[in-house]
Amino acid sequence: MTTQQVVHDDTAHRDPAPAAPTPPPRRHRGLTPGWLPWALLAPALVVVGGLLVYPLLWVFSLSVQDFGLRELREGGFHWTGFDNFAEILTNSTLWQTALPNTVVFAAVCVALTVVVGTLVALLLVRLGPWARGVLTTAIMAAWAMPAVSGTYVWVYVFDTSDGMVMRLLSSLGLADPATTNWFTDRLAFYAIATLNVVHHGFPFVAVTVLAGLLTVPKEVLESAAIDGAGAWRRFWHITYPIMKPIFAVVVVLSTIWDFKVFTQIYLMPGGSGTDRDLLNLGTWSYLEGISQNRFGYGAAVAVVLTLLLLAVTSVYLRTLFKQKEL
């Protein structure tokens, strides 16, 4: 082996990635000691192992224990088998409240986020440079709004006694502030949460899809237009097939994020568990585990959420790989 690098292009039979292609990994033989990469990796591995991997294993171990304040103080391990899970699975909170509030909410949020984000990206592509710049900056502002402050603003806007929306509706005679409270009504509560999550999430979709749209060859679209294909057909027959991997990424990531929405629910009036009808799997786990000190039971709810998330994403990924083989 010499230190001369022979560049052989191994990216030819792969999808071209927009970033710089990774050069073939090299062994600085004779130049670098063999332990060097491990030494470089060690600190990161220690942190990730100790604070992500180990706690994750611990969640599973806690979920089969009766772990409360006493165990927290004195230690000890009270194995209870699957009692926690039996209790969850026979609990009406799971079937009537937490599961629907998690799954239906996530499905609606993902659908709306992806559709709105894609429409915005299609609009951005058509606009001229000035309008596109202005709109991109506005979208960035929406994206950058922290979940905490964004949630407070929506609560303020929909405030039932004196918020803007209530004032508007009551002046039109459509709602009575004395009898209406949107935050105690499950559907209205989650509708407001959906608005919040879509507003927070569509910029990521728009920016990512826009990056993909710019790689669609314009000549193809133009000649299709000259041949008389409408905008709708052009999108489904030319743009969508090219953009499939990008849509896949956007859908998978949005799904993951929307399944585990916590802060936006927790911070709304009643969302932290004071109103049990509003619990989703994340807030339920937190309520039982941290607020009520039933750590084992809370961990079991977290395990249910994690398994659900893994199931949904693995179905997605399998569908994707299958389509690739076709």
Next chain:
Amino acid sequence: MSTLTTTGAAPVTTGRPPKVRKRPATRLAEGLGFAVVLTFSIFPVLVMVSTAFDGRANDGSRALLPSDLSFANFSFVLGEGGFGRYLLNSLAVGLGTVLVSGLLALLAAVAVARFRFRLRTTVLVLVLVVQMVPLEALVIPLFIQVSSLGQLNSLIALMVVYVAFSLPFAIWMLRGFVAAVPPELEEAAYLDGASWPRMFWSVLFPLVGPGLVATSVFSFITAWNEFVFAITFLDDEDKFTVAAGLRQFFTQYGTDWGSVMAGSTLITVPVMIFFIVVQKRLSEGMVAGAVKG
């Protein structure tokens, strides 16, 4: 809104067929779409900022623009409200996260980008898996861990957790930037007798600078915005971060909306500036990582 006098997205280059002129109806639809998206995007930001600057925010003023322009909410929040303390705490935790996470991620990125060994793919898979795990699920074991170490109310403990959360993504992004640096430069430095640390510091570090900036912004925002772990680990008011501290203005006697919005504005503005500065790189990094996976 001014009228849009644009034709199409791409600048016309030679060799392209001339642009089809847009019909007025299309122009109208585009203008309408522009107005709708613009309004939807900035509406909450506008409400937040105008309420923050409204001296009568708590006297039933709910106008879209301040009825009484003043800095009263900000001076209250930063004075009696104790928000200055929260800002300092958040700044310390954020900068600590950026420094530690950036250094560890850079070392790890060099390892995965420059050397051939078994764990390379494992690291990348790990990044994806971490995305899939609800981090809120880790709050229970980490709370037990931190409290048994007697480290509740410690900003250092909070920072260490944030480092772990931001590391996988940081490694993922930096890997691409390190890979783009020609190895010949390092070899030349090596043959000139530079030691490993020196080469790292004077050759690689300056070249991956832009990547480090983008990654740092991401890590900083992760720490700055985080809410769940902040409220779980901290119950001493002196130690609150901004995300946890905002809850102070919700009392059993009612909500001090003027202070909530002033605090929210103080939290949001730095994040927005960072975001708009690095947005291009951030999204490129995300797309690149995602498509490469």
